[in-house]
Amino acid sequence: MNPQEIGYCDLSISKNFDLTQLQIIEKLGVNTVALNTYVEEVCEEPKKKKKKGAVREKQDYFPEPVPLPDDIKRNSKLNILQRVTIEISDASIALKINQSENIKKYDIIAVLPKTLQAFQYACGSMDVEIITFAPETRIPFKVSRKLYRQAAERGIFFELMYSAAIKDTTARKNIISTAHNYHAVGKSKNLILSSGAEQPAQVRGIHDVINLGFLLGVNSNEGIKLILNNPKQLINKAKGRRSGKLYMEVSAVSEVEDSLGVN
Template sequence: MENRNWGFCELSIDRNFPTGDLKKLGDLGYHTITINSYVEEATDEPKKKKKKGDLKEKKDAMPAPLEIPQELSRTSKLNILQRITIEFSDSSIAHKMNQSENLKKFDIIAVVPKTLQAFQYACGTMDVDVITFDPQTRIPFKISRKLYRQAVERGLFFELMYAQAIRDSTARKNIISTAHTYHAIGKSKNIFISSGAENLSQVRNVHDVINLGFLLGLNSNESLNTVKNNARRLILKSEGRRYGKHYMKVETVQNNDNKTIDK
């Protein structure tokens, strides 16, 4: 990615969101949006017995990113990124992720840990960018201060999604509970707010989202950071994960006049 003005960010728009309405997100104050592809945890299915002589078909466990219409890319000023969110229960997911070619095509990788073991693995080991949870259900384990701090130190971010909370009281209670947990154990560090919207009616403008932060236990600066500075840091973190760390070497050399210069 070249150096861009990321501005205000909406980092979770469902891939089923009508592409014709994506441009309208700019009218709500956003400069950067992320199209999210959600991967549910696969159920154990009986393997089909292969017939003798059949070629082994290698299937990618991850979907390819949504193809953005060229007209939208050409006419819109929005920065459009691709994100994948993967449910998992244990560390066996690492094999599927390592074998996936499609996974490399996404800008941001998020995970939904379904068990405490999965959460520990995400916080301490996984090379991902975001840890998130389904607002429809309560987190099925206790999040410790130690694990939260470990994730933050590794540059991971925690997501709060509001779209489901708009239409469902249970989801609303869950997102408020999760937000206050993050505040109690980690002072709300590395938090960002997104919608998870499937259509335009589920997206709120930037200022409404900042105001929503107050209900989630955030002060004015923290609320602003959830859609701007933290989101920008997340994007830069994901860029570093994809392209690796860069180092600058400074050397002192002498020119022909025996003057010392830095190079």
């Protein structure tokens, strides 16, 4: 995918969304979507006693991305990415992520910290693209200026999801409160706005989403960043994580000509 093709983004569409209705999102002005697979906190299962000579089956704690039907791949003009959102309570999740083959199949990795310890770990150490919180509840700890800045400097983005606010007054208050908190501690830097939609009725058009920014404490120019510029940076960061660091050697034109035997 070329950067100019990314366009306006909605980086959180539930994997349960009716994929035959994706054209509705396209008509609303969105160019890129991410199908989100939500993984509740991984609990350790008791290890079964291994029989002598038996080979223990390697368990992957994370599911594969939702499969895309061939007709969707052929006919949809949307750029469709795969995203996983993982609940975390502490740093023990790192081993499970590192051992997972399925995680490598996702374009975007997001985490939902449930504790301050997990939030600190996500901001300072995890190689992920998004830190998000459920809009149905308030963030259960204080988001400090130091941790927000640390995450932003590492290229991690904070996410607000608006679909819950459409149908629930409490969620609306929570998302507005979280947005103003992000503005207070981080001037809304590295912020993206997604729908989190499970059905077409929960998605809004581009201009409506930009106008929603006013409620969240950002002006129209900043509102565009939340669904255009910032998601584009996020996607490019995710590409870098998957492909590894790229090193470039820069040489003077004269050196190149000499190596080619050009006079």
